[in-house]
């Protein structure tokens with residue numbers, strides 16, 4: 001196909017991608033101001049608001065919050081000074097009212113609040129505490145103004161710190177098999193609003209649980225193989241607000257090279273058949 005014709009065919013697709021990402025942003029803009037206090041406050045000590053039917057989940061989250069905060073602070077490298085407001089919905093209607101992406105399981109609106117889709121927890125599809133810990137990782141970065149970092153990094157941090165929150169339906173074993181068969185994430189370093197709008201990551205086999213799981217495995221690999229370098233990377237990110245700048249200040253090798261080493265490790269661990 002001639003290059004020009006190819007580009008014209010690509011344009012509507014690019015427009016759609018821009019719209020989808022941009023629409024999410026626009027929705028985030030207006031749900032940002034929806035007041036959680038329209039729901040009953042269910043804790044005297046922390047700002048947790050719960051829809052009727054989600055009080056049990058809210059109590060679980062309130063009990064878990066100190067440990068989850070500590071876990072994020074210890075792994076990410078500094079304190080969260082102002083814990084977030086939590087909104088816990090029991091129904092998809094409530095969640096759709098407060099969340100920018102109504103189909104998601106939980107989301108963090110910058111330093112404003114964390115919203116939990118309790119309908120999925122009540123159905124047994126998601127783990128409340130893991131979701132909270134995952135979102136606290138996003139909250140940690142967003143509250144410092146560190147937004148729009150590469151998706152594999154943001155989600156990988158969340159999955160890693162929460163022991164698999166967000167990747168519930170893709171086991172490590174399934175991810176290893178997918179990786180060995182060539183279905184794997186990419187690990188670009190582009191960040192910022194333009195990258196967010198134009199570079200939608202591709203999920204291996206179109207499976208977002210796989211994307212989250214593999215991202216978590218990569219972050220864990222970075223941490224476990226060189227904890228000092230990993231801490232230095234996070235410190236540099238806090239300083240520069242760009243993962244690319246932080247990366248080049250920390251690692252001699254590219255993310256692709258380190259990812260290839262992880263794949264080699266997985267390959268070597270496979271039983272010989």
Ligand SMILES: [Zn+2]
Pocket residue numbers: 134135138154155158166
């Ligand atoms: Zn996430």
